[in-house]
Amino acid sequence: xxxxxxxxxxxxxxxxxxxxxxxxxxxxxxxxxxxxxxxxxxxxxxxxxxxxxxxxxxxxxxxxxxxxxxxxxxxxxxxxxxxxxxxxxxxxxxxxxxxxxxxxxxxxxxx
Numbered sequence: 001x002x003x004x005x006x007x008x009x010x011x012x013x014x015x016x017x018x019x020x021x022x023x024x025x026x027x028x029x030x031x032x033x034x035x036x037x038x039x040x041x042x043x044x045x046x047x048x049x050x051x052x053x054x055x056x057x058x059x060x061x062x063x064x065x066x067x068x069x070x071x072x073x074x075x076x077x078x079x080x081x082x083x084x085x086x087x088x089x090x091x092x093x094x095x096x097x098x099x100x101x102x103x104x105x106x107x108x109x110x111x
Contacts, residue, residue, distance in 0.1 A: 012098060019059060020095065023067040031071040039072050050102070053109045059099045070094035 012020070034042070046065035049057055057065075070091045077087035 012096070016059070016063070016099060019063050020067050023060075023064050024071060027064070027068050028071055031068045032075050034072055034075065039069075042068055042072075050105075056106050057102070062097075062099050062102055066094050066097040 073087040073091035077084045
């Protein structure tokens with residue numbers, strides 16, 4: 001089961017994958033019941049937190065956002081079957097988001 005969840009183009013560390021897996025298992029049911037408004041709130045909350053130069057998300061916080069955003073792609077795929085390919089690509093993109101790259105981005109914000 002884990003292999004298809006994490007069929008990523010960028011390889012994350014085992015620790016990061018374990019964090020993602022734990023978050024996925026604990027939030028999947030909730031996220032699959034999200035409305036578009038719930039999803040939009042989550043997405044903009046993540047965008048704002050990621051962009052805030054005075055805040056750095058923890059690894060768990062970062063992956064909590066990216067995994068939930070990725071999981072919502074499953075809901076979109078079930079609601080819009082003709083969009084399954086796009087949903088799968090979006091899910092893979094969000095699951096390949098790297099905390100280390102996020103930290104590099106945060107460091108570059110401070111320069």
